[in-house]
Amino acid sequence: MNRLFLASSIIATWASVGPQAAAHGLPPSGVAPRASCTALTGLTLPNTQILSATQKPGYCNVVGIINKRVSTQDPDHFTYGIGFALNLPNTWHGRFEMMGGGGTDGSLNADPQGAAGVEVGQGWAVAADDGGHEDSATNVVGGHQDDDANAGGSAHFAIDAQARRDYGYNGIEKTATTAKQIISYFYGLDTVHSYIMGCSNGGRDAMVASQRSPWLFDGVISQNPGFNLPQAGLAEAWNEQVLGTLSTSKDVNGQPFIPDTFPQQDLQVASAAILSACDALDGLVDGIIDNYHACTAKKVYPALASYTCGTGTHGGTPHGGTCLTGAQVDVLKKIYTGPVNSKGERLYSNWFWDAGIWTPPTAPGAGWQFWNVVTAPVPGVNTAINLTLGAGAIPMIFQTPPVVTPVNGPNGQEAFVFKFSFDTDAPKIFTKTAAYPESSMDFMAAVSTDLRPFKSRGGKLIISSSVNDGIFSGAAIARWYRKMNQRMDNHASDFARLFMIPNMAHCGGGAATTSFATNELKAITDWVENGIAPERIIAANTNTASPYPTGGVFDPRIAQNFPAGGTRPLCVYPKIASYKGSGLTSDAANFACIDPDFSRGGDHDFHDDDDGRSRDQH
Structure with missing residues (x-):
């Protein structure tokens, strides 16, 4: 300088x-x-x-x-x-x-x-x-x-x-x-x-x-880094097109009207189904899937089947708050598998299954529902963030050259999203031209796994991410960290640590322990200035009572054990928080950070290794 x-x-x-x-x-x-x-x-x-x-x-x-x-x-x-x-x-x-x-x-x-x-x-x-x-x-x-x-x-x-x-x-x-x-x-x-x-x-x-x-x-x-935002943009278009297959009406721009595809009560059922499959995998039924590693499709699909209207065990009335239609279940499977082209090649990432697919009214946040389905209901208007903020970024920022469209109308940004081609448009996130010599992946992405210059000058990195926040896949950042660790000779933790937060909405909120910014700040200063690496970061929940209902489609133990007004530890990836077996479930002191048990066989992390076209930049 x-x-x-x-x-x-x-x-x-x-x-x-x-x-x-x-x-x-x-x-x-x-x-x-x-x-x-x-x-x-x-x-x-x-x-x-x-x-x-x-x-x-x-x-x-x-x-x-x-x-x-x-x-x-x-x-x-x-x-x-x-x-x-x-x-x-x-x-x-x-x-x-x-x-x-x-x-x-x-x-x-x-x-x-x-x-x-x-x-x-x-x-x-x-x-x-x-x-x-x-x-x-x-x-x-x-x-x-x-x-x-x-x-x-x-x-x-x-x-x-x-x-x-x-x-x-x-x-x-x-x-x-x-x-x-x-x-x-x-x-x-x-x-x-x-x-x-x-x-x-x-x-x-x-x-x-x-x-x-x-x-x-x-x-x-x-x-919650958008470290590969152009690829996440492909998932935005994919999700809306998939949800559009459930739509029965058009919005003011003549595009599929998305809010009715997954009403609030249906997302609540989806959350309950995922919890029924995976909540107990960490040893405590509390509405938080800490062992997201083990919450795989092999476990979730049977649970979704049991919550399918008519064929499952939870009723037969669509949109009645107890079951999902078969078409809704198929849509969720397709979205969580992640976007692919007509050859079946993965374009972004799959997603970890997480109970945060539903955002309880008493624990608001920009979660899966806000990004994909609806924010504030407006008759005839799509308000999902993917179709507002995302619909502007996908054609203008992520495509090279930018595709210039009006914001609204039958040929506007929404129309571009619903007509987006995963064969011909998706590759344009890597395109360069004379007028635009840097592709969107060039000027935006942070996907390099070679952090040797940062490490060698003493830099320290803390990443905290929702397991599934609705816009960025937790599986994608977990995969990047593992690859970076391999690139750094399995010594990434010497200078970089990842913390995953189940249930958390985008940048906070949701039925989760989301209040940890000041503790995270202290963790990075202690690491940089005193050489003390963070082994765990304490996070708090600000709800005065459990945001989950005490019964209905949810296990009653969830409301009893959810850490309302309490704390939990965020653990260094891939470790998970595990209840010690006694004491308040709202006290982080009663939880240990342990290595997930991969010894029991079956499908487990790292079930997200197939990342297709994810590219190492720089």
């Missing part, structure tokens, strides 16, 4: 905080700014405009833009640039965090407090970016926007090759580098420890950084 001051001033400043602080890398009492907050508006940095610097209680808030330009490739000639915000605490303790983005980005978090919500208050400097584009003309980084409802909507930016790169990887790298320069100027010290933390696309940001820019961050927390 280019320094903005003399080396002698750095040495003098370090000397002023004491030799013990320098030895441990962090000033014991923190460092105060050496300049006023408002003075930062006059700071000159290459290709960067600082738009505002505002003193707030406890910290200085800086907003700026990097590489602002008018696109020549975009027919609308919109303005683009990497908008960023940086909070600088009045007393800084040497740490910097870059927050990952979300979705297709396009909206700057102008007051970033940290991905765990506590970092600025604890003396961290924290930055965020907008991914190189803005969805609203009222944004704080220059009054420009790049949405066009007739040409891709909020994904319109993907018509510009540089904007694609900024979204994929360049925005994080440029923002972190610029933020560190401002930090150095403001405090007279270089950053001691650098971190990145984010979920979903932000989790992808984190994994991309560890692979593309291994020098940039000491500690990486990647939550």
